[in-house]
Amino acid sequence: MNEARAGTWNVTDFLLWEGEQERRYELVEGQAVLMAGGTEAHALIATNIVSSLKSLLLGSPCRPNGSDLRIPIIKTGNVRYPDVTIDCGPFRPEAHDASEPFVIFEVLSKSTGWYDQTRKLRDYESVPTIRQYVCVSQSEVRVSLWLRDESGRLMPQDDVLQGDIAIGLGLSSLTLPLADIYDGTGLLPSLPIALI
Numbered sequence: 001m002n003e004a005r006a007g008t009w010n011v012t013d014f015l016l017w018e019g020e021q022e023r024r025y026e027l028v029e030g031q032a033v034l035m036a037g038g039t040e041a042h043a044l045i046a047t048n049i050v051s052s053l054k055s056l057l058l059g060s061p062c063r064p065n066g067s068d069l070r071i072p073i074i075k076t077g078n079v080r081y082p083d084v085t086i087d088c089g090p091f092r093p094e095a096h097d098a099s100e101p102f103v104i105f106e107v108l109s110k111s112t113g114w115y116d117q118t119r120k121l122r123d124y125e126s127v128p129t130i131r132q133y134v135c136v137s138q139s140e141v142r143v144s145l146w147l148r149d150e151s152g153r154l155m156p157q158d159d160v161l162q163g164d165i166a167i168g169l170g171l172s173s174l175t176l177p178l179a180d181i182y183d184g185t186g187l188l189p190s191l192p193i194a195l196i
Contacts, residue, residue: 011077018079019096027079041138042107044184046083049105049136052180053086053167062088062102062169069098075126082124083107088169089129103132103167110139121146125154132168141178141187 008030009017017032018025025032038046046066053064065085072079082104089100104124106116116135124130125146133146133154143165146154164175182188 011072011074011079014079015072027077030077038107039109039138041185042083042109045107045136045138045181046105048181048183049084049176052176053084056167056174056176057086060088060169060172062086063091065098070096071098071101071104071124071127073123073126076123078123080120080123086167086169100129101127102129102169103134104130105134105136107136107138113137117144121154128152130154131170134165134167136181138185139187141182143178143181 009027009032010030011027014025014027014032018027027033050064050066057063063086065087067081067083069085069087070079070081071085082101084105085098085101086103087098087100088102089098092099106112106120108116113135121133124133125148131148135144137143141161143160145157145160145165147157147168149155160178162178164177165181167174167176179188
């Protein structure tokens with residue numbers, strides 16, 4: 001079966017079917033939804049985040065992953081492929097799912113911004129290992145953050161418009177500069193070149 005079937009999927013059947021597909025799908029409200037390609041800005045920002053996190057996470061049990069790693073959402077029955085995931089669980093070479101997703105990044109577009117900050121936020125909030133949700137605009141320098149509070153909710157924080165964003169990793173944290181996230185996009189103000 002190579003085409004998405006009509007009707008409602010359960011997670012088990014979807015994951016079996018998806019494993020045989022050439023393209024990637026998310027499971028949303030029981031429906032297989034083909035993942036659309038993104039813009040060049042979307043791809044560059046996601047690559048910048050993974051690249052920066054790779055060096056920042058050296059020596060820790062956590063590792064950054066791009067959009068090939070999925071997160072099954074048990075509570076809603078959805079399956080998501082975040083743009084970037086910091087996974088802090090055991091490394092399992094053959095696994096398709098994050099073992100312990102800790103921080104999720106989504107790169108927003110005009111068509112997905114509302115959805116990522118509402119429906120996906122609801123899904124990610126239901127995964128207890130996810131401690132932070134980060135939404136990165138691709139049309140302006142703006143990063144929106146949600147942090148899990150003591151009640152278990154992902155609570156919105158002030159948007160970050162300059163400087164760094166703090167990424168909490170349990171007992172430690174790291175800072176991810178906006179300059180790294182937006183490198184090469186043309187969205188950052190040009191810095192004067194120092195003459196020697």
